[in-house]
Amino acid sequence: MADDLSAQLRPITADEWPAFTRAMHTVFGDPLTGPYTETVPPVAELDRSLALYDDGRIVATSGLYSFRMSVPGAVVPTAGVTWVSVSPTHRRRGVLTAIMRRQLTELHEQEREPVAALWAAEGSIYGRFGYAPASWRGGWTGEAGRLRVRDDVDTGDGRVRLVDAEEFRPAAARVYEAVRRWVPGNLVRDDRWWGRRLLDVPEERHGANERQYALHVGADGEVDGYATYRITGTFTAAGEPESTLTVEEVRATGPTAYAALWRFLLSHDLVRTVAAPHASSDDPVRHLLTDPRALHAHPVDALWVRVVDVGRALAARRYPAPIDLVLEVRDAFCPWNDGRWRLSGHPAGGYCGRTDRDPDIVLGIEELSAAYLGGTSLAALQGAGRVTEVSPGAVTLASTAFGWPIAPWCPDEF
Incomplete structure (x- = not known):
């Protein structure tokens, strides 16, 4: 039955995107927000999408992104599996199996990406198709008052500047390109993906302020690090500040700039909790702290990988x-x-x-x-x-x- 369904799957057109994305959001229970609910986002590759129609209605969706991913010592073309959904009206019929088989078979037969990767909505779904967790997020939180950088840490003679997104993007892109090749799992970010990375939709901030952009400028005047973060400002019933600073990303070309950025992030007033939900599982920040126990990690699987060939x-x-x-x-x-x-x-x-x-x-x-x-x-x-x-x-x-x-x-x- 899966083979019959595989033959019924087909790529969508730009005109079909609104129905496609609505079908996907309905399954995930996500609100339809942002600028790309009716128009195709720049990162989309519709020729690598798949949809299953039943009686004129989209009942299953999937897609692939054409990535290049850092792996140990190299960069490898990688198919990024995305948009995977099956309507509850069509569960337990082999639809997901048909999608997975169609994707992997075409990658192999067309000699395209030898590796596929995805983010799993549920941990029990993708193992039967050969995917496995290959990276982890540290997912740590800490009480701001206890998160202090050691006195003996060298933060250099540079400075941290808060900038707008327009100034931030080209400088951050240069830093990212310099460091991402050494970290397996990092993806090459072109202009489209930097645009997506920095997209800041008010409806999706969940009570936080707009994203903040910080650059570290070394003593030589060159940008050698960056950070992005948000603050969710709240107060207790007694009027005491109880804000949370959520760190999105910190990257630097050397330990001095990295330490300086963290000293800056951990020095905000009115903040009671610092969270880094997407941090690396071996983020060096733990080794910068006077009290390593102040950082409470909650590891969770992140990128799942499938060797295709x-x-x-x-x-x-x-x-x-x-x-x-x-x-x-x-x-x-x-x-x-x-x-x-x-x-x-x-x-x-x-x-x-x-x-x-x-x-x-x-x-x-x-x-x-x-x-x-x-x-x-x-x-x-x-x-x-x-x-x-x-x-x-x-x-x-x-x-x-x-x-x-x-x-x-x-x-x-x-």
Whole structure:
């Protein structure tokens, strides 16, 4: 039945966008707000959308974005899965399976992106299609009065300036481009995506003020860091300030600018709580504080990854430690991946191709996808019984080779 449904899926036209987005928002229970409810947003790629019609009504939606994503030591074309919804009138009919199969099959047959990624609305949905959490958000909060930067932290001789969005955007883009390639999971942001990133719709502020833009200017006069944040101003019944400062993003090309930006963010008056819901799971800010316990992290899965083509995906990334092993990959949903692959890699490059040699490790596509960005240990997955070691020591070797010094992080939801 899924194959029949797959054939019925088709891309939408610009005229169909309002009905398409209404169908999607209805499923998610989101209010229709913002400037793109009736007109197609600049980041949309309608030729990569899919809709299912029933009696003239859209009952399922999906789409893909053409991304380039940083992975360990490289940048890899990545299909960003988005807009996925199925009307409650058409649940349990194989519609989602048809969408996933259509997307992944076309990516493979057209030799497009070897990797796909998404943000999962529910944690139990996408594992059966081979997706797995490959990055985490630290999601921390803290009492402002206890969040103080250590006295011995060097914040340099630069200064922090509050600017408008027009001045902020080109300077921040230069900083982001300088740092994103080192962080697996970071996406290349072109002008369209910077426009989306900085879109500030009043109806979507949820009681906060307009976004604030800060630039750090080094002693040499060059911008070397930036931060964006909002403040939700509230007071207690007794008239005491009880505001929350929500940090959206802090990036810098060096530790001095990074520390200076955090000292600035943690020095706001009238703020009782600081929150960084989208922070990296290994954000260095914890190591800047006089009291590390003042920061309360609430880790949650972030970007989910799916290896679409094993050979191309594993050959595209780099490996900080040498590896030469045979992986037996189990992938029932994408049978072109099923089988044995010889992976040979090192810091300068990699090779991955079919082999008939005996396997050193046996694992499923979920486990391989979880480890792809270097943030999930194959040894941890082995401990959970999800990776089988055939050759003694193979999992230790592979865990080291697949790892990366910086935890994967994707600050861009799509």
